[in-house]
Amino acid sequence: MTTPRAFIIRHGETEWSLNGRHTGTTELPLTQNGEKRIRATSRALVGDDRLIVPSKLAHIYVSPRSRARRTLELLDIGCRDKLPWHDKHTPCDVRTEAKVQVTEDIREWDYGDYEGLTSVQITEQREKAGEKVWDIWRDGCPGGESPADVTNRLDRLIKDIRARFHDEAIGKPKGEAPVSDVLLVAHGHILRAFAMRWIGRELTDGVSLLLEAGGVGTMSYEHRSLHEPAILLGGAFMVDVVENKA
Numbered sequence: 001m002t003t004p005r006a007f008i009i010r011h012g013e014t015e016w017s018l019n020g021r022h023t024g025t026t027e028l029p030l031t032q033n034g035e036k037r038i039r040a041t042s043r044a045l046v047g048d049d050r051l052i053v054p055s056k057l058a059h060i061y062v063s064p065r066s067r068a069r070r071t072l073e074l075l076d077i078g079c080r081d082k083l084p085w086h087d088k089h090t091p092c093d094v095r096t097e098a099k100v101q102v103t104e105d106i107r108e109w110d111y112g113d114y115e116g117l118t119s120v121q122i123t124e125q126r127e128k129a130g131e132k133v134w135d136i137w138r139d140g141c142p143g144g145e146s147p148a149d150v151t152n153r154l155d156r157l158i159k160d161i162r163a164r165f166h167d168e169a170i171g172k173p174k175g176e177a178p179v180s181d182v183l184l185v186a187h188g189h190i191l192r193a194f195a196m197r198w199i200g201r202e203l204t205d206g207v208s209l210l211l212e213a214g215g216v217g218t219m220s221y222e223h224r225s226l227h228e229p230a231i232l233l234g235g236a237f238m239v240d241v242v243e244n245k246a
Helices: 015-019 032-045 066-075 119-128 147-166 188-198 239-245
Strands: 006-010 057-062 099-102 181-186 216-221 229-232
Touching: 006 066, 006 188, 032 066, 057 066, 057 147, 066 181, 147 181, 147 188, 181 188, 188 216, 188 229
Parallel strands: 006 181, 057 099, 057 181
Antiparallel strands: 006 216, 216 229
């Protein structure tokens, strides 16, 4: 029986992610190491006998930021259609019919006045202003987005995923279900928030989840029911091992 999944992948390392600077709207390239690790993720997790099977992907959502788009390129999913930001199709081994959709709904949290700052710098600013310790999940960002803003766009995206791809497949025999897995390539804070909203948790409760640069997570369901969304733990997440042996 079919249980659809939603795979989340954070973009590879950038100079700012390496230094702990909050990166929302700023466009930054991946570092050389960031590109290397995403290629390792592709070798370890993408393939017919791997966690992410390209032929089973129905759709790919990607943030408009260039670091997320570059990460998708390096994952080498093998899309038949050209990527939306390319002028023409780059020849490849076609492995999926999934369409790629660039969407603002999965862009990074808008950090507003905190763009480019580290958590230490933000704490120092707030202490000088006599403000309480910052918690993005509770406070949001001045000049940027609130937890409610982020919740609204993520809920819209999750509703779209379930209505377009998961509802028609869940619980059906393997041979009768349409292709239904989806992939999302985006950013640290927004993907952690996505995981919380996937299981119906409020962001203001606090998000005790980590997703490092290049990290991968899997969302699915218990008991093949859309009413029982779950975060799938485990899987062959051996990227570091593969990379070290390469």
